[in-house]
Amino acid sequence: MRVLLVDDEEELVSTLGERLVLRDIEAEWFTSGSAALQRVESGCFDLAILDMKMPKIGGLELREELLAKCPDMKFIFLTGYGSEKDFTSAMAHGNSAVYLVKPVDIELLLDKMQTLLNTSRGDV
Amino acid sequence: MVGLVNLKPSFWDKQERVSAPGASEYLFNYRRIWRLSILLTGVVALVPLIFITLVDYNFTEHAMVSEYLLRTSRTVSNTRRAISFFLTERRSALDFIVHDNGSEELSSPDRLSAILENLKRSFGGGFVDLGLVDAAGKQKTYVGPYGLKDKDYSGQPWFEQVIDRSVYTSDVFLGYRNVPHLVIAVKQSLPDGAFDVLRASIAIEPFEDLLSNLELGGLGDAFIINQKGILQTNSHYHGRVLEKIPLPVPEFSDKTQVFEGENPAGEALFIGYRFIEDTPFILMIVKKKSELMKQWYKTRLELIIFLLVSVSFILAVIIGTVTFMVNKVYAADERRLMALHQMEYSNKMASIGRMAASVAHEINNPLAIINEKAGLIKDIFTIKKEYADDPKLHSQLDSILNSVKRAGKITKRLLTFARNLEATIEPVHLGETIDEVLSFLNKEAEYRSLGIQVDVPADIPMIESDRGKLEQIFLNIINNAFAAMCDGGHLSIQVNRADADAVEVRIRDDGCGIAREDLQRIFEPFFSTKTGQGGTGLGLSITYNLTHEIGGQISVASEIGKGTCFTITLPLKTQPKEGADACACYS
Numbered sequence: 001m002r003v004l005l006v007d008d009e010e011e012l013v014s015t016l017g018e019r020l021v022l023r024d025i026e027a028e029w030f031t032s033g034s035a036a037l038q039r040v041e042s043g044c045f046d047l048a049i050l051d052m053k054m055p056k057i058g059g060l061e062l063r064e065e066l067l068a069k070c071p072d073m074k075f076i077f078l079t080g081y082g083s084e085k086d087f088t089s090a091m092a093h094g095n096s097a098v099y100l101v102k103p104v105d106i107e108l109l110l111d112k113m114q115t116l117l118n119t120s121r122g123d124v
Numbered sequence: 125m126v127g128l129v130n131l132k133p134s135f136w137d138k139q140e141r142v143s144a145p146g147a148s149e150y151l152f153n154y155r156r157i158w159r160l161s162i163l164l165t166g167v168v169a170l171v172p173l174i175f176i177t178l179v180d181y182n183f184t185e186h187a188m189v190s191e192y193l194l195r196t197s198r199t200v201s202n203t204r205r206a207i208s209f210f211l212t213e214r215r216s217a218l219d220f221i222v223h224d225n226g227s228e229e230l231s232s233p234d235r236l237s238a239i240l241e242n243l244k245r246s247f248g249g250g251f252v253d254l255g256l257v258d259a260a261g262k263q264k265t266y267v268g269p270y271g272l273k274d275k276d277y278s279g280q281p282w283f284e285q286v287i288d289r290s291v292y293t294s295d296v297f298l299g300y301r302n303v304p305h306l307v308i309a310v311k312q313s314l315p316d317g318a319f320d321v322l323r324a325s326i327a328i329e330p331f332e333d334l335l336s337n338l339e340l341g342g343l344g345d346a347f348i349i350n351q352k353g354i355l356q357t358n359s360h361y362h363g364r365v366l367e368k369i370p371l372p373v374p375e376f377s378d379k380t381q382v383f384e385g386e387n388p389a390g391e392a393l394f395i396g397y398r399f400i401e402d403t404p405f406i407l408m409i410v411k412k413k414s415e416l417m418k419q420w421y422k423t424r425l426e427l428i429i430f431l432l433v434s435v436s437f438i439l440a441v442i443i444g445t446v447t448f449m450v451n452k453v454y455a456a457d458e459r460r461l462m463a464l465h466q467m468e469y470s471n472k473m474a475s476i477g478r479m480a481a482s483v484a485h486e487i488n489n490p491l492a493i494i495n496e497k498a499g500l501i502k503d504i505f506t507i508k509k510e511y512a513d514d515p516k517l518h519s520q521l522d523s524i525l526n527s528v529k530r531a532g533k534i535t536k537r538l539l540t541f542a543r544n545l546e547a548t549i550e551p552v553h554l555g556e557t558i559d560e561v562l563s564f565l566n567k568e569a570e571y572r573s574l575g576i577q578v579d580v581p582a583d584i585p586m587i588e589s590d591r592g593k594l595e596q597i598f599l600n601i602i603n604n605a606f607a608a609m610c611d612g613g614h615l616s617i618q619v620n621r622a623d624a625d626a627v628e629v630r631i632r633d634d635g636c637g638i639a640r641e642d643l644q645r646i647f648e649p650f651f652s653t654k655t656g657q658g659g660t661g662l663g664l665s666i667t668y669n670l671t672h673e674i675g676g677q678i679s680v681a682s683e684i685g686k687g688t689c690f691t692i693t694l695p696l697k698t699q700p701k702e703g704a705d706a707c708a709c710y711s
Binding site: 009011012015016018019022023078080101102103104105106 | 485486492499528539
C-alpha cells in the first residue's frame, strides 16, 4: 500500500508518516500540496491522506489535481474543524473519500484505509 | 378590585420597566399616549357639544324669560287702561255734575240724592256716597249710608289738594267711616269768588274685582299701591289693604315697565308696574319666576340628563377605541422588541458557535500532534519490542493517549454545538440530545452532588426537529433548574409519548419553586425573579419562542419550596419555516 500524506503541520505529518512506515506501509509525506503534486509526477499512490485546510492548495482542490494524474487514487481527509457529521460534504465524492476529525485514532485510520482500498478492489 | 385588575390594559404597567435606552427599549410611553389621545379626542368631541348645548340652553332660557316679561308687560298695560278708564269716567261724571248744577241745587239733599242714584245706575259699582263741602271744609250736604253731614274735612289732605288742583283723586284711606275707600273731589267755583267741593267716595271693591279676575299664572299677584308703597287693594301674597308692601317702590316711569327682582326671601320675581296718570296709584303685577319657569326647569333637567348620557357614551367609545388602538401599538412594539432580542440572541449564539469552533480547531491541531507523537512512541515500544515489557511506560503512554481522546471529545462536542446552531430539520434522538446537553453540565452536577435521572423509553421514536434549538431549549431549562436547586438536589428528565403525533419531555426539579403570581408571567420577555443577580429575564422567553419555532408547546407547574416541572410537547415532525435556512451557510 502506497500512501501519500499531505499536511502543513510538519510535526503531525512526519509523525503520522513514521507510524505508518512502522506498520510496513509505504508512506511519503509532504507539507504542501505543490510538493505532493511534484512527487506524483514520478508515480501514483494508492491512497492520499490530506489535511482539508492548507495554505495555497486546500485538501479538496489538491484531490482534484491528484485525481487528474492518478484517477484511481483514494482519499482520506483530516481536519481540525468540524465533526464526522460533516462527512456529508465529503460523501458527495462517493465511496472514494473518507473524512476524519483530528486527533485521529490510528486504528480507526488504518481501518478506513483498508476499507477504502478494499472498496476499490470491489470487495464491498 | 379583581374586576378592575382584569380591565387593566396589558400596556398599563409597561412604562417603568425600561432601563437603558437602545434596541431593547419600548418606543412609546403607552400610558402617556393613552392619556393624551383620550384627552385630545375627548376635548375635540365634547367641547363643541357642551358649547352648543350651553349656548342653546342660555338662548332658550333668555327667550322664555323675555316671553314672560312681555306677557306681564301686556297684562299690566291692559289692566292699567281699565283702571284708568274707571277713574277717568267717574271723575268726568263728577265734573259734569259740578258744571251742570248750581251751588243751591247741589246743596239740596234731594237733588244730591237723585244724582247719586243716577250715578249708581249709570256707572254700576263704585260710588258710595256724595257730599258737598264748603270752602271752610265743612260738609254741608251729604247723601249716603254713613251720616257724615257737617263733618269737617279742612284738615284732610284731599281737601287741601282739591283746592289747589280743582279735581283730585285721593289715596285709599279709612276716613270717618273707617272703611277703606278713595275720594274723587271736584271744585265748584262760585260767582262771589267762594267755592264748594263735590266729594264722592269710591269703594275699592271694583278694583279688587278687576284685579282678581286676571289670569296671571305662576302664583301671580296683581295689586295697586300708592307712591309710598302702601297697598291700595288687598293682595294675595303681599299684604292687606293699607299695609306696606315688602317690595321697594318702583321708580317713576310714564311707560309700562317690567324687570326681574326678588322678594325679601330671595325668590326671583318678574315685576311689572305702571303709574296711573292723574292718580296717586301704581299698578303692580308680581309673578314668581320659579313657578313660571317650572316647565323649563323640567326640560332643563331632561337636557342635562341627555347631555350626561351623551358625554358618557362618547367618553366610553373614545376610551374603548383608544385603549384598543394603544394595545395594538403596544403589541406591535412588543413583537418588534422580541424580534430584536431574538436576533440579538441568535447573533450571540452564532458568535459563541464561531468561537467554540475556532477554539476547537486551534486545540485540535496541537492535540493531533500530541496524539501522533505519543502514538509513535507507543508504536516504537510495541512494534520494536524494545520496551514491550515495561508496563509503567505503557501505562504512562496510554494515559497520555486517553487524555488526548478526552480532550478530543470535548473539542468535538464544541464543534457539534457550533454546527447545530444552524437551523436544519433532521432526525433527532431525544435521548442523545438530552445526554449531549447534560454532558456540558455533568461536571457542575458532580461538584454539587446533584442527582440527575433521565428516562427515555425505548419506544420513543426519533423526531424530525431542529437539534440546535432543542439543545438550547433543554440547556436553558436545565440551567434554570440547576440555579433553583440546592446542592444535593434532584433533577428528573422524563420523555413520554403525548399522542400519536407528539412526544413530551418533563423536566422536573426539587428546587425552590416559583411563586403563583410569577408563574403566569414567567415566559414574558424581561420578566425575571433574578433582577440584580445577572438575570436578563430573557432566558425563558427565548426558550418559549424557540419551542414555538419548532412547532412545540411549553408549560410550567410549580410549587414554592417543592420544585418546578416544565413540560415541553414536541411534534414528531417539525415543518421547516420558509426562509429559515437562508443564512445557514456556516461551515
